[in-house]
Amino acid sequence: MTFTEKLKNFFGIKKIVSAELFEELTDLLVEGDFGPAEAFKITEELETLCKKERIGDGEAVRQRLSGMLENMLITPQTPDFRAGAVILLLGINGVGKTTTAAKLARMCLDKGKTPVLAAADTFRAAAIDQLEIHGERLGARVVAHQRGGNPAAVIYDAIEAATGTDGIIIADTAGRMHTKSAxxxxxxKIDRVVESKAPDAQYLKWLILDATTGRNAVSQAEVFKEAVAINGVILTKADSSAKGGVVFSLSASLKLPVVFVCNGEKYGDIALFNSKAYARTFVGL
Ligand SMILES: Nc1nc2c(ncn2[C@@H]2O[C@H](COP(=O)(O)OP(=O)(O)O)[C@@H](O)[C@H]2O)c(=O)[nH]1
Ligand SMILES: [Mg+2]
Structure with missing residues (x-):
């Protein structure tokens, strides 16, 4: 049974609104990757609201919960991909950075814009090859150096290559180094290069998080936030059995909006995040 199905059943079975219902709901939210403090806070507020409105059936509680969850989420601005924009894709290994870079390049092409892919994951040779294959398939330019090269230099070159054109730089980065401090x-360093080389450009720093990693996504976000001022999150692998509660923590605790959600490996498997739809799906509506 998926988590959503579990939540759906819960409200279906729970006909009587009691203190016990809210206690069980708190546990369920934690199981769904909510932080315990956030889960407790939301069920407490929900209980108060339900008492005030004299709500007597599970279905009505579910509706109120959906509304409260929706309000917890930060609604992202729709990215407009201005000419000369620099999009930095950050995240640990395997979350889907390279795949998402290709999806965003395709999105730019569909809008009649010119993506320039920057292979700034110089840590693994395979990462450079992977991006070059995408570039060839999409008909998008790829700026790459040798494996082990300086990632900041790759991005510098990509910005240079796009100067005077309407190019949009989409930079893949490495998610792993020998140590966290490295x-x-x-x-x-990459951040400083972008700031000095393209001071007036639209600069988007998006953290890629794998929906299946659960609460660990919050710790990842904290590490990357320490390094650079992240603008938003792209949630990948939402097509898996991920529970999804972590998105509420990203908004509530870290003030990070989810911008896009990816639900598959194909270029078209990316959509703008919709707070209302996300909250409704989470509670099984
Ligand atoms: N099911 C699914 N798989 C994905 C998604 N995004 C990426 N992947 C897969 O996840 C794996 C790692 O992706 P990759 O882009 O290489 O991750 P990177 O190491 O962060 O660059 C690949 O097998 C991708 O096809 C997604 O939204 N859904
Ligand atoms: Mg990669």
């Missing part, structure tokens, strides 16, 4: 330092 990773943070490298990301800071």
């Amino acid at each position: 990773l943070v330092e490298e990301l800071k």
